Amino acid sequence: MKIGFFVPCYIDAIHPQAAKSTYGLLKKLGLDVEFIERGACCSLPELDMGYISHACTLEKGIVPYIVDKGYDYVVVPSGICTDQFRDHFDGVEQTPEVIHFRSTVHDPVEFLHDILKITELPGKPSFPYRVALHNGCHSLRYLNEARPTELMIKPFDKCADLLRLVDGLEVGYATRRDECCGFGGTYSIWDPSCSGQQGRDKVNDYQRNGFRYVTSQDMSCMIHQQTVARKLGLDLKMFYITEILNGDAQP
Amino acid sequence: MKQVNQVKLGAEYIAKTAHREMHDRCLWAARMRRDKVAASIPEWEEMRELASEIKLHTLSNLDYYLEQFAKNAEANGIHVHWARNAEEHNQIILDIFKAHNVKVVTKGKSMTMDECGMREFMAKNGIEINEADLGERIQQLDNQRPSHIVMPAIHKLRSDVASLFARTLGSDPKNDDPHYLNSVMRADMRKKYVKVDAGMSGANFGIAETGGIVVCTNEGNADISANLPPLYVATMGIEKVIPRQADLPLFIRLLSRSALGLDMTQYTSHYHGPRKGQEMHLVILDNGRSERLAAKEYWPVLKCIRCGACMNTCPVFRRTSGISYDAIYMGPIGIVLEPSYDLYKYARLPYSCTHCGSCGDVCPVKVPIPELVFYWRSEVVRHGYGQPTHNIEEGLAEPLLKSSSNLAIAEKLGLWALRHIPESIAESAVNPWAKAHKDPIPPEETFRQYYNRVIKPGEEKNEKSDQ
């Protein structure tokens, strides 16, 4: 099983630990992982803003490096980028290779939970704290990694399942457990008032519930929330989920 | 013509802490009640799917159902009128009013009439229209559009209503008890009910099979408006028709539960003709709907039953209020509906969305709002109505993001800036991010650098030892 490892731009530049921990965890599981060195942007920011032709250029640009390499799976440590590939990678010709790629690209939560179906974590990581789990909107409502509270279906939560494999960790949630934190990609730049208000409401919710640690499968939400919390001077520490799963999270 | 700037208007509402907190709390409570009542119905998700299917079917055969509806309605003694647009709608009703020498009218809530600017038109023609729904009346007295489909004045604090009523109805400005304010409204309206020449309302559903309309309200105002005066005029958008009586309970079971988290509206009323001695008119309105039906990308927007659930759950709407959308339809459904009326004017609205997707999940008829947001953004750009700042940003981003080497340079530049630009400059007004955020703490190296420094040499060594 050959696995391509795609590192989104914002992870690479701002929170590379998310990539390091994911890569490390996949290696510890004994997998054949190849970093996609020439991978560039997944095109989400362009598509998100409605710039379809720009998005097409970007999509075409990465096909040779991410699609044509014949990976069995591609793992992307980011829910938003995974969803972009799976649900919106329409700007390129839908060859059998592209279709294969779109159906085998996963974020680490899906890959560990649904593909590898792991029941224990290598290295027996421990994190004996209450941790608030923030299911990012894309992972929640587009990748279906947990039951959104709006849907009247049987409850499930893949992130929580994985976090429970960590020794001593207690999974909790904010009171408004899956309300959007206001990141929204470029939204956080173009509407700083509302994005900021959503972010403040979210981190204050953690604070009221006595959390000091927060984790998510979407690092973009974490970067947003972490920098809002720092602006407010709140003692909250945010982790990407594999940082905890790989035993890299430092309290 | 100016474009509507929801971000700016929203920021004004966000700055009003007491208003924002009340608004957010009330609507979130409605969302929580909705979750609770929906959870009590085992077939909830199946019902949403069925309701969506029935709407899709009806829309895909709409000419047939409208004709059937109109034929049956006429057989029931209802005068049926057809209006291609808002102007015709208003003129038809004015003609009816003139023929009956109507001077004063009470009216139940109707988004469709708001869409036609009916009240303003009638005022110009000397006909006094009094909104009979408390929230709608508050907004009428304040010369402001409704801020929510089912709670028109929910963006106002009770103190706002107290001073408004004091100014317009002469009530005690110091008494802001909502019960008192309601009693002021009730007393004022009751004086009017006994004098009105005609009553008006919208319609939630039209049943093709039976030729009647259904109007759902809580206050009883629409029922009084319809049942008291000698003339009753209702308006219905062409998309409101459903095929059969047996379809109705499905929609009724979804509507109020989705809207307010209540099992039923207090008055769920069915009209199949005029009362004895009364005349009943129904105006069927197109106003761009048939055009929308022909648009293969967004015709499912016509499924909407105007419950407002998407507004209650929208994190942006709850914090910015419906007033900030400066449009007839607001919130998630508004940002995907208004651009179809006027793309330039409402070009910014589809950007007032974080893509959280919650609206799509609460919608009782599964209007694909999140997909439509993507669609409208691409239309805005395609027509050249994108914001200049967006154009520059996305234009610059394309070359930077398109190859790994360019991306690596961009990342290095960004990190250099994070490390070396002093906070005082980085957090100044030029950086919108800094309004709400600290800048991220720059890492020592990117993953790419780490890979080249640590992982790659290790892998090469392993490969050599393997050989």
Next chain:
Amino acid sequence: MDQIEAKNEILARIKAGKPELHPLPDVPMYPYNGNAMEDFISHLLGFDGKAVKFKTRGDALKWLSAQPEMELDKTLVYSSAEGVTGNVSEENIADLHNAHEIETCVTEGEFGVGEMGSIWVTDESLRHAACALLSRHLFVLLDGTKIIPGLHETYSRINLRQHQYGSFYTGPSATADIEAVHITGAQGPLSLTALIYNCADAPVVPELMVNPNADTSIYTKSRFDNKC
């Protein structure tokens, strides 16, 4: 304005642009699995309605006649219910605007719905809907054997076309338009009481069931109109 032309143009536009035909699914008769009577009452109370159970219709009429809202020498009462006499004649309300003066209205419900606590009333049972809508206190006589568990079944037993006006009344009129504060008595009645007869398990002494958390802070007077 040429209505035929407008009609034809709208229909033609629809015909030209409508999407490919989607199939029409059947709506199943979803059952409601609760107890019809108990849930009817608890839902009605949830909407700030009131309810009393009686063994017979006669018991209901006897209880009703003893209520202060029925003191015919002091209050205007309109009744469209058989066996209940009011003091507002049909001639008096020939002009429906006089209905505004009515304090109490007594009428018949045709069905109750367990799922919501709603009562189905029609132009036939109400005779003058305006009286039910403008009165301050509404009493609805309801045969306990006609409480149907679910809404689908209820609709299957109604012929909508037979009624110019038919409505599910669910509690007294209400609003939550100011800061979402729940208020009973918006434009219509301040109270709605269901008198449910043919209840085998009715207590010997009739018991008025009310929602303990009901909105009771009703302003009965305002300086504009003491008949608020």
